[in-house]
Amino acid sequence: MNNSKPHENAAGHAQELLEFLAANRQSLSPLLILPHDYPDPDALAAAFALHFLARECYGIESRIVYRGVIGRTENQTVQRTFEVPVNYGPLPSTLTVANVEPAEVAVTLSGQRKAFAFLRPYDIKVVLQLWEARKGRHRFTTTSRDLSYPPGLELEGVQPGQVLLDIERKPPEAKNNH
16 A cells, blocks of 8 residues: 655656656657546646647647536636725825825726635725825826735726825924923
8 A cells, every 4th residue: 555645756757757758759649638527727737737748848749638618616707896995105294185085996806716715905005106296186097006916816997097185284393392
């Protein structure tokens, strides 16, 4: 009985496969690669890796054939919308933000379902850069430069696309007369 864990002898199995491909390259071309039915990403990655090795290392033509669809739930692209507070970066020291309209925007992201599995609303940030701001009411168009979100997701849109900020002079600080 073999008590070894599956990954413990992976290098040995890989070496055997490479030796087999080298020794049998004439009789293997074309090679038919059959992942399991309704393949998941791991099955497809393994099939494409074998296809690549066979072709690039040994000149063996191959074809990947599977039955079913690539449609598992975790492989499907989904969209989700999050209400995200509008934040802003540093201002010149003499200014302050008096009002932000709206205080939140709806950020729509898309990606594979599994990319959303551990995503929390606080992982998405909208930060308007105000280092060149001046006193008055300003309209900012929110762009991808103003957003941060985890990798593996794509920005589909922000609603509303513009934010109004009222920027005022900071009141002078009261002096402490002791």
